[in-house]
Amino acid sequence: MEAYMKVKGTWILVAVILFAGCLSSEAGYRPGIYEGTGRGYRGPIHVRLQTAAAGIEYIVIVRHQESRFPGAAALEELIEAVLEHGSTDLDVVAGATFSSRGFFEAVEDALRKARP
Numbered sequence: 001m002e003a004y005m006k007v008k009g010t011w012i013l014v015a016v017i018l019f020a021g022c023l024s025s026e027a028g029y030r031p032g033i034y035e036g037t038g039r040g041y042r043g044p045i046h047v048r049l050q051t052a053a054a055g056i057e058y059i060v061i062v063r064h065q066e067s068r069f070p071g072a073a074a075l076e077e078l079i080e081a082v083l084e085h086g087s088t089d090l091d092v093v094a095g096a097t098f099s100s101r102g103f104f105e106a107v108e109d110a111l112r113k114a115r116p
Contacts, residue, residue, distance in 0.1 A: 028053050029114040036113070038105025040066050041098035045075070047106040051114045055086045059107065064099075071099035078103050 029051035038045045043065035050057045059079045066072045074096035081090050088107050092100035 028116065029055065029111065030116055032114060034110040034113045035062065036106040036109030036111070038102040038107075038109060039098075040064055040102030041071055041096070042066050045099070045102040045106045047103070047110055049107065049110050049114075051111070056083060056107075056111075059083065061103075066096075066099045070096040074099050075103050082107060 031052050033048060033050050035046065035048045038047075045064045045066070046062040047059055048062050049059045059082060061075055061079070064072065064075065066075065070093065074093035077093055078090070078100060082088055082104075088104040088111075090104075092104075
């Protein structure tokens with residue numbers, strides 16, 4: 001019985017350490033305003049975003065050369081999706097694959113600058 005309790009206590013300790021490691025590895029950001037650039041279908045996509053310690057507060061597209069439809073329309077849709085999910089780990093917008101990838105690249109470029 002004593003050996004069982006020792007093993008059980010060890011597993012609980014391991015679980016606590018792993019859980020604490022997961023919490024500390026979450027992406028925290030330095031609060032501030034950051035800019036990033038990605039390559040869209042027709043040229044560079046420049047974004048500006050504001051971060052708080054917990055995540056992204058807003059995203060603005062500063063400049064792009066994408067066509068009004070589907071490129072620019074996809075960018076507006078993606079801003080909402082990234083803010084809602086707090087991540088760029090999303091699907092691209094159908095018909096605007098390169099514009100979507102360029103937007104994600106621009107956001108990630110800005111977020112790299114925001115990471116401590």
